[in-house]
Amino acid sequence: MAKTDLNIPSLGDKFIDLRDSLPGDAYTWSWERPLSQINYLAIHHTGVENQTPSQIANSHITANGWGGIGYHFLIDKQGFVYYTGDISTARANVANLNEQVLGICLIGNFVSGEVPSQEQLDSTHKLCEFLISYSELSNVKSWDKVRGHTELPNQSTPCPGDNWPSWRIQIVEGVSLVFNTPSPNSKSQVDSLQTSLAYVNQQVFTLQEALQEKDKEIMELKKSQPEIARPKDATLTIVGALINLYKFLIPPGKEM
Numbered sequence: 001m002a003k004t005d006l007n008i009p010s011l012g013d014k015f016i017d018l019r020d021s022l023p024g025d026a027y028t029w030s031w032e033r034p035l036s037q038i039n040y041l042a043i044h045h046t047g048v049e050n051q052t053p054s055q056i057a058n059s060h061i062t063a064n065g066w067g068g069i070g071y072h073f074l075i076d077k078q079g080f081v082y083y084t085g086d087i088s089t090a091r092a093n094v095a096n097l098n099e100q101v102l103g104i105c106l107i108g109n110f111v112s113g114e115v116p117s118q119e120q121l122d123s124t125h126k127l128c129e130f131l132i133s134y135s136e137l138s139n140v141k142s143w144d145k146v147r148g149h150t151e152l153p154n155q156s157t158p159c160p161g162d163n164w165p166s167w168r169i170q171i172v173e174g175v176s177l178v179f180n181t182p183s184p185n186s187k188s189q190v191d192s193l194q195t196s197l198a199y200v201n202q203q204v205f206t207l208q209e210a211l212q213e214k215d216k217e218i219m220e221l222k223k224s225q226p227e228i229a230r231p232k233d234a235t236l237t238i239v240g241a242l243i244n245l246y247k248f249l250i251p252p253g254k255e256m
């Protein structure tokens with residue numbers, strides 16, 4: 001019997017340990033393994049909508065004749081993560097490679113345009129993030145260890161569905177980063193750029209006013225001394241160039 005308890009703070013009460021209550025045996029399998037033997041976090045889909053963890057366990061026991069559920073984790077559409085098979089047991093969810101994987105199964109059938117819910121993806125990201133940081137999983141230390149079932153060596157299955165390439169990124173990057181709000185870092189960068197732009201706008205306005213004043217002075221001088229051709233004021237040339245540069249960089253209508 002193997003018993004590895006997990007505490008995943010990022011999932012809070014969305015992490016539910018079902019090892020004691022599911023049909024079948026969550027703590028024993030044909031063989032146990034050191035956690036260092038695990039090389040991949042294998043992502044699956046059930047291929048069936050709306051199954052409960054108990055129904056999935058029961059089908060593995062009755063239809064497949066196994067001692068318990070084949071997956072280590074199940075994740076439902078509300079983002080609840082169920083711990084179903086102890087990670088120290090090699091269970092049954094891939095062909096000829098079970099001793100090297102942790103099987104993480106998302107409940108649903110992700111074919112023909114169907115994809116996991118945002119809650120489901122967010123929780124999968126948090127679970128994988130925790131497992132990658134879990135020190136005893138010494139060979140699962142980067143996100144490229146997260147593989148769709150079909151991507152593992154010598155598997156002939158479309159699992160976890162034909163849309164997998166489109167939602168894999170949300171597991172790797174995290175849903176909030178990809179879809180919802182900018183990260184605190186990128187938000188502060190935008191704020192900083194907007195402040196800079198407001199400052200530049202103010203400077204240009206001041207320069208335009210100064211230019212208009214100088215124009216008036218020139219007109220006055222020309223009126224009083226029409227016969228004298230005066231060389232252009234160097235200051236005005238610089239101010240004019242700055243304004244042209246500003247107009248070039250920020251055409252009308254493109255201001256933030």
Ligand SMILES: [Zn+2]
Pocket residue numbers: 043044045093149157159160
């Ligand atoms: Zn699979």
